[in-house]
Amino acid sequence: xxxxxxxxxxGHEREPSYLVAQKGLKSWLxxxxxxxxxxxxxxxxxxxxxxxxxxxxxxxxxxxxPGPGEISGVLTALGMDPTTSATTYNKLFxxxxxxxxxxxxxxxxxxxxxxxxxxxxxGAKDVAFPRLNxxxxxxxxxxxxxxxxxxxxxxxxTGWTFYTPYSSxxxxxxxxxxxxxxxxxxxxxxxxxxxxxxxxxxxxxxGMTWNRMPLFCWSIxxxxxxxxxxxxxxxxxLLLLIMERTLNIGIFDPAMGGDPVLFQHFFWFYSHPAVxxxxxxxxxxxxxxxAVHSRxxxxxxxxxxxxxVAIAIISFVVWGHHMFVSGQSELAGIVFSFLTFAxxxxxxxxxxxxxxxxxxxxxxxxxxxxxxxxxxFTFTIGGLTGVFLGTLSxxxxxxxxxFVVAHFHYVMMGGTIIAFVGGLHHWWAKMxxxxxxxxxxxxxxxxxxxxxxxxxxxxxxxxxxxxxRRYYTYVPQFQQQHVLSTVGAYILLAGFLWxxxxxxxxLRKSAAPKEPLPDNTWGGASLEWSTQxxxxxxxxxxQPRVDSDPYNFPQIDRTGxxxxx
Amino acid sequence: xxxxxxxxxxxxxxxxxxxxxxxxxHFNTPGQQAGAAKFGMWVFLATEILMFSGLFLAYFIxxxxxPDMVLAAHEHLNKTAGGINTVVLITSSLTMxxxxxxxxxxxxxxxxxxxxxxxxxxxxxMVVKYFEYTAKIEHGMLPGKFYHAWDHGYxxxxxxxxxxAVYFCMTGLHGxxxxxxxxxxxxxxxxxxxxxxxxxxxxPVENVGLYWHxxxxxxxxLFPLLYLxx
Numbered sequence: 001x002x003x004x005x006x007x008x009x010x011g012h013e014r015e016p017s018y019l020v021a022q023k024g025l026k027s028w029l030x031x032x033x034x035x036x037x038x039x040x041x042x043x044x045x046x047x048x049x050x051x052x053x054x055x056x057x058x059x060x061x062x063x064x065x066p067g068p069g070e071i072s073g074v075l076t077a078l079g080m081d082p083t084t085s086a087t088t089y090n091k092l093f094x095x096x097x098x099x100x101x102x103x104x105x106x107x108x109x110x111x112x113x114x115x116x117x118x119x120x121x122x123g124a125k126d127v128a129f130p131r132l133n134x135x136x137x138x139x140x141x142x143x144x145x146x147x148x149x150x151x152x153x154x155x156x157x158t159g160w161t162f163y164t165p166y167s168s169x170x171x172x173x174x175x176x177x178x179x180x181x182x183x184x185x186x187x188x189x190x191x192x193x194x195x196x197x198x199x200x201x202x203x204x205x206x207g208m209t210w211n212r213m214p215l216f217c218w219s220i221x222x223x224x225x226x227x228x229x230x231x232x233x234x235x236x237x238l239l240l241l242i243m244e245r246t247l248n249i250g251i252f253d254p255a256m257g258g259d260p261v262l263f264q265h266f267f268w269f270y271s272h273p274a275v276x277x278x279x280x281x282x283x284x285x286x287x288x289x290x291a292v293h294s295r296x297x298x299x300x301x302x303x304x305x306x307x308x309v310a311i312a313i314i315s316f317v318v319w320g321h322h323m324f325v326s327g328q329s330e331l332a333g334i335v336f337s338f339l340t341f342a343x344x345x346x347x348x349x350x351x352x353x354x355x356x357x358x359x360x361x362x363x364x365x366x367x368x369x370x371x372x373x374x375x376x377f378t379f380t381i382g383g384l385t386g387v388f389l390g391t392l393s394x395x396x397x398x399x400x401x402x403f404v405v406a407h408f409h410y411v412m413m414g415g416t417i418i419a420f421v422g423g424l425h426h427w428w429a430k431m432x433x434x435x436x437x438x439x440x441x442x443x444x445x446x447x448x449x450x451x452x453x454x455x456x457x458x459x460x461x462x463x464x465x466x467x468x469r470r471y472y473t474y475v476p477q478f479q480q481q482h483v484l485s486t487v488g489a490y491i492l493l494a495g496f497l498w499x500x501x502x503x504x505x506x507l508r509k510s511a512a513p514k515e516p517l518p519d520n521t522w523g524g525a526s527l528e529w530s531t532q533x534x535x536x537x538x539x540x541x542x543q544p545r546v547d548s549d550p551y552n553f554p555q556i557d558r559t560g561x562x563x564x565x
Numbered sequence: 566x567x568x569x570x571x572x573x574x575x576x577x578x579x580x581x582x583x584x585x586x587x588x589x590x591h592f593n594t595p596g597q598q599a600g601a602a603k604f605g606m607w608v609f610l611a612t613e614i615l616m617f618s619g620l621f622l623a624y625f626i627x628x629x630x631x632p633d634m635v636l637a638a639h640e641h642l643n644k645t646a647g648g649i650n651t652v653v654l655i656t657s658s659l660t661m662x663x664x665x666x667x668x669x670x671x672x673x674x675x676x677x678x679x680x681x682x683x684x685x686x687x688x689x690x691m692v693v694k695y696f697e698y699t700a701k702i703e704h705g706m707l708p709g710k711f712y713h714a715w716d717h718g719y720x721x722x723x724x725x726x727x728x729x730a731v732y733f734c735m736t737g738l739h740g741x742x743x744x745x746x747x748x749x750x751x752x753x754x755x756x757x758x759x760x761x762x763x764x765x766x767x768x769p770v771e772n773v774g775l776y777w778h779x780x781x782x783x784x785x786x787l788f789p790l791l792y793l794x795x
Contacts, residue, residue: 128601190612194605194612202601203601228608229611229612230615232612232616233615233616233618233619236617236620243734247709247711247730249730250708250709250724250730251727256710256727257630257727259626262623262626538591
């Protein structure tokens with residue numbers, strides 16, 4: 001390993017970066033460059049993150065008081081049609097859930113950071129199938145258009161889970177366009193997963209053995225395996241649901257002799273593994289952040305890498321824990337419960353390894369690391385409460401309450417989104433060639449931490465006390481806790497808007513650094529730090545060769561005088 | 566780490582493959598490109614199997630719930646037509662394999678001849694399927710709420726509309742794959758006409774072949790499950 005200045009520049013002048021190598025709108029819309037596609041995914045997923053987030057802000061506002069009313073007031077104030085609060089509330093939480101799951105969390109880390117980083121980390125010029133990569137992005141955009149159409153065609157009120165027979169026979173909302181949108185988005189997800197799998201198998205630089213891959217690549221690999229194996233089942237499920245709704249084929253309709261629980265089995269056979277599609281890439285980011293910013297070799301490299309694969313495998317045999325009260329057989333419930341506990345083992349291996357990496361490390365409290373530490377705190381709460389819900393008898397009490405809502409927000413938001421935001425800061429300079437304002441970033445992260453915990457922590461208590469999820473009204477004794485949640489959501493919104501503000505501000509022309517930024521922002525040892533910042537169009541000047549592992553920091557510390565933040 | 570500086574390759578590593586005109590810039594060797602394409606195809610086939618597996622599961626659930634109905638309803642499928650189609654598809658897999666072999670040894674006329682035969686068998690399959698579907702529609706043996714076979718003098722006990730829903734979903738999705746197959750077979754037939762394929766480059770023929778064998782294989786399972794219940 002060499003120090004931060006010399007790697008790419010040995011005999012090379014600076015070249016135009018991928019951002020300016022080609023010009024014009026067409027050079028972006030039809031690019032096959034994985035880095036540009038990564039930025040396009042980043043922009044679209046963040047846009048939909050805003051849409052989904054605002055839906056949540058609206059329904060949290062409705063929950064300020066026990067009775068109906070708040071949303072109608074907000075809608076009237078915005079000049080929109082205030083239909084009854086209950087229907088609007090159902091549509092808002094459905095939009096929030098469906099947009100966040102299908103348009104934000106699933107594509108966010110693989111689509112944006114995965115696309116940008118994977119070939120760079122592997123020392124490749126591009127992903128294995130660059131044109132397929134472009135197709136994935138456009139298929140994603142097409143699916144997103146169906147979702148947007150759904151919003152304007154009267155919305156959707158089934159919840160993101162589309163349970164039959166409500167979705168197939170009773171809901172009066174735009175179920176077909178929404179499910180068809182999710183069907184299309186599934187293809188984008190499959191194509192991305194396939195592309196990444198082949199890229200990792202076939203495009204690694206000479207010398208990069210499986211055990212010299214950065215852990216982010218391992219987590220993307222495990223994610224890709226699930227995307228490829230689980231998503232096709234969602235595709236056929238949604239197709240059958242559309243057939244059921246349009247042709248009344250009778251497979252899911254009890255009135256015609258069909259089996260509505262079959263839909264739940266189909267749906268969760270995809271959607272439980274999909275939970276790991278959402279969290280595994282976050283794990284990968286955290287492995288990078290914790291190791292780089294504590295300047296210490298990652299603890300338990302192989303254990304972390306293989307636990308990702310273990311999670312991917314176990315993810316396929318636990319779907320029944322979503323259906324403990326659906327009337328499935330008791331034996332199935334017991335088996336699924338025990339299999340669910342098994343997930344805790346590889347997950348705990350990861351958390352302990354991260355903590356062990358921090359131990360006696362030289363911890364830098366910069367923004368990416370703050371998010372890394374925040375993740376350890378919030379994700380661990382989310383993971384442990386998952387064990388409560390996997391316990392058969394406890395789940396009967398907690399099923400469909402705010403406890404479940406709090407649990408999966410601690411995992412999805414306290415896990416994936418926090419990791420995503422941390423990763424965004426970690427690689428922001430590499431992606432854009434700009435520095436964000438570190439002081440503002442640290443303050444904003446405090447807003448996120450306080451806002452997030454204020455919103456969701458007391459929802460565990462609410463749920464345990466019996467507050468059911470997806471209700472627009474509640475008994476007056478819960479009001480205090482609901483107000484706390486809503487105020488937390490507002491703080492969270494302020495935090496995210498602040499992040500958007502300083503990140504966008506760093507992109508202004510006047511904010512351009514006088515000297516190009518150093519190649520290696522943080523003294524990282526993986527290949528993405530060895531190329532120019534931002535990278536050149538074909539990533540590297542020659543074919544990189546790898547002779548050591550990506551967490552070899554002490555060597556860097558001795559030779560390189562890099563800039564410690 | 567060190568970097569190679571685009572030096573002309575002094576010697577080629579093992580498994581690198583012979584150079585050809587269809588190298589993409591981001592691969593280092595033709596062998597890497599061919600390996601990536603073939604691995605990608607196998608992963609794609611895995612996704613296809615999982616997509617169909619949902620329908621197979623639905624089939625087994627329906628058969629488990631209504632064994633007598635499935636037995637009674639399946640008698641109305643045309644076993645002869647299904648049998649002919651099975652022979653047609655298996656033979657088409659042979660001609661497909663022969664086309665791949667011809668591409669590997671660079672026998673240009675044999676590539677085109679065998680691809681054309683495969684396309685011909687695929688069309689034959691669709692024509693037989695067309696007559697089968699027409700008969701089912703005429704007899705009112707349709708999925709779900711469209712089922713009205715009693716109007717045509719057919720009485721099947723139970724809820725046969727679910728059997729025909731499964732039948733049309735499974736054979737419909739399979740038929741759709743045959744149509745896609747005709748499309749990609751035609752594409753490589755046209756490329757074969759331009760002499761694109763030979764011993765150094767035959768990955769597209771091989772990949773289309775893999776796809777076509779899978780379409781054949783799925784039918785091999787559909788035929789006994791739907792037509793040969795007894």
